[in-house]
Amino acid sequence: MTLFKELNLDQQILRAVEQMGFTEATPIQEKVIPFVKEGKDLIGQAQTGTGKTAAFGIPLLENIDTEEKVTQGLVLAPTRELANQVAEELNKLGRFKGIEALPIYGGQEIGRQIKALKRRPQIIVATPGRFMDHMRRKTIRPQTLKMIVLDEADEMLSMGFIEDIETILAEVPKERQTLLFSATMPKRLQSVTKNFMKDPEVVAIKSKGLTVSSIEQRYIEVPEKQKLDTLRYLLDIDPPELSIIFGRTKRRVDELSEALSQVGYAVEGIHGDLRQERRDKVLRKFKKGTINILVATDVAARGLDVTGVTHVYNFDLPQDSESYVHRIGRTGRAGEKGVAFTFVTPREMEHLKDIEATTKSKMKRQSLPTYAEAMAGRYQQAIDQLRETVRKGGYEDLDEAAKGLLDEYGAETLVAAALKMATKEPDDKNIKLTEEASLRPKKSSFRGKSGNNKGNKGRGRNNKFSFDKQGRKGGRDRKARR
Numbered sequence: 001m002t003l004f005k006e007l008n009l010d011q012q013i014l015r016a017v018e019q020m021g022f023t024e025a026t027p028i029q030e031k032v033i034p035f036v037k038e039g040k041d042l043i044g045q046a047q048t049g050t051g052k053t054a055a056f057g058i059p060l061l062e063n064i065d066t067e068e069k070v071t072q073g074l075v076l077a078p079t080r081e082l083a084n085q086v087a088e089e090l091n092k093l094g095r096f097k098g099i100e101a102l103p104i105y106g107g108q109e110i111g112r113q114i115k116a117l118k119r120r121p122q123i124i125v126a127t128p129g130r131f132m133d134h135m136r137r138k139t140i141r142p143q144t145l146k147m148i149v150l151d152e153a154d155e156m157l158s159m160g161f162i163e164d165i166e167t168i169l170a171e172v173p174k175e176r177q178t179l180l181f182s183a184t185m186p187k188r189l190q191s192v193t194k195n196f197m198k199d200p201e202v203v204a205i206k207s208k209g210l211t212v213s214s215i216e217q218r219y220i221e222v223p224e225k226q227k228l229d230t231l232r233y234l235l236d237i238d239p240p241e242l243s244i245i246f247g248r249t250k251r252r253v254d255e256l257s258e259a260l261s262q263v264g265y266a267v268e269g270i271h272g273d274l275r276q277e278r279r280d281k282v283l284r285k286f287k288k289g290t291i292n293i294l295v296a297t298d299v300a301a302r303g304l305d306v307t308g309v310t311h312v313y314n315f316d317l318p319q320d321s322e323s324y325v326h327r328i329g330r331t332g333r334a335g336e337k338g339v340a341f342t343f344v345t346p347r348e349m350e351h352l353k354d355i356e357a358t359t360k361s362k363m364k365r366q367s368l369p370t371y372a373e374a375m376a377g378r379y380q381q382a383i384d385q386l387r388e389t390v391r392k393g394g395y396e397d398l399d400e401a402a403k404g405l406l407d408e409y410g411a412e413t414l415v416a417a418a419l420k421m422a423t424k425e426p427d428d429k430n431i432k433l434t435e436e437a438s439l440r441p442k443k444s445s446f447r448g449k450s451g452n453n454k455g456n457k458g459r460g461r462n463n464k465f466s467f468d469k470q471g472r473k474g475g476r477d478r479k480a481r482r
């Protein structure tokens with residue numbers, strides 16, 4: 001265990017770190033920070049929610065020369081949300097040193113970006129496509145860069161950004177430091193590290209499984225048609241403070257968020273087809289708690305760091321183990337507790353076993369929740385609400401009315417009726433979702449292996465599944481799917 005105090009940080013950075021409430025460095029931070037300060041190239045791998053952003057962010061900020069008014073650091077991230085989030089964390093960490101990190105991504109008005117770039121922010125956090133765009137327009141001059149970070153490199157690879165990244169790396173000064181963070185190391189990424197990194201240090205924080213122990217993992221075997229009811233029951237039995245529900249496709253996300261909102265939940269959906277302003281707005285509402293349920297596709301939620309997510313629901317089974325790990329990693333962050341429910345249709349059971357094998361973790365089986373349990377949950381919410389109202393006070397005006405009612409009825413009857421009134425009535429709107437096809441293992445993944453997974457120690461890239469309906473996209477085409 002290492003304290004930030006012991007890491008010889010810049011006073012101004014240390015002050016920011018402490019103000020953010022961090023005292024102990026996480027294992028990846030403890031290893032990465034000293035190496036990067038020495039000027040070494042580095043490849044980092046660690047579980048979700050373990051503080052990778054600050055691991056590269058702190059030494060990146062330390063290396064910035066505030067006397068020089070030029071852009072010195074670049075972080076490339078796969079999505080706009082991630083670019084925003086990383087920039088936000090860097091701005092917090094760098095505020096006492098007076099460093100600006102500017103997020104730059106597609107969907108933002110280019111004129112505004114160009115104006116902001118004229119301020120010469122010391123750090124740019126960008127999606128690869130938009131960065132390339134500015135390089136071509138010469139509104140960003142990469143010659144002054146000293147350090148480059150590729151965050152979620154495998155995700156950038158699967159989103160088709162690899163050539164952009166290579167172009168960018170080829171145009172930035174050779175005398176620079178390059179850091180790469182990735183959950184997996186596919187061949188194509190290895191070639192990038194070979195061609196563009198100098199003798200990189202590899203920091204992989206190993207853990208028993210790929211998932212953190214603060215997340216309770218459960219699964220429910222449920223036929224496709226019953227998924228929506230099952231989800232509603234779960235939400236009523238144990239209402240989440242903040243939760244993310246994952247759907248497989250954009251259509252699924254739209255339909256599901258619409259359905260839930262029709263029956264009274266505070267919910268919105270996000271996926272890649274929505275306009276940027278819309279996505280930003282939804283995320284802000286979620287972070288503020290105006291809505292407490294976010295329905296999302298994998299890409300839209302990848303790497304998202306929202307504190308206080310108590311529940312994750314995999315409404316549809318994820319395509320591969322890696323995506324499972326990332327999805328459930330949206331809860332249980334920075335040591336908090338979280339629960340992840342995974343819905344699995346009967347014919348997907350084999351797929352679920354494979355996820356368990358690859359992640360070396362066990363999901364606890366849970367039986368289907370019942371209507372009676374859901375009702376009990378709703379009553380409990382009414383009871384909690386009543387208690388809270390009593391605690392808050394301010395109902396003196398109603399004293400007379402209360403006395404009158406008490407003369408008329410018994411106290412028990414009155415309280416029960418009040419509870420009944422406060423109970424959210426189940427809404428019997430008959431809502432139907434378009435059915436999603438079950439995932440089925442590709443023949444090659446399972447035949448002849450009698451279901452065991454010994455030859456499959458990777459992090460899930462090698463166990464893709466395809467849909468069982470003809471003509472639908474298989475697991476490899478991640479971009480199209482999202």
Ligand SMILES: Nc1ncnc2c1ncn2[C@@H]1O[C@H](COP(=O)(O)OP(=O)(O)OP(=O)(O)O)[C@@H](O)[C@H]1O
Nearest residue numbers: 022024025026048049050051052053054303305334
């Ligand atoms: N040393 C620390 N002590 C306490 N909290 C921390 C520490 N370092 C980071 N955090 C907080 O932990 C949360 C997760 O950090 P971060 O988003 O960097 O994780 P990550 O490893 O990048 O996860 P992912 O793989 O999901 O992208 C953030 O809210 C961050 O502010």
Ligand SMILES: [Mg+2]
Nearest residue numbers: 052053151303
């Ligand atoms: Mg991250």
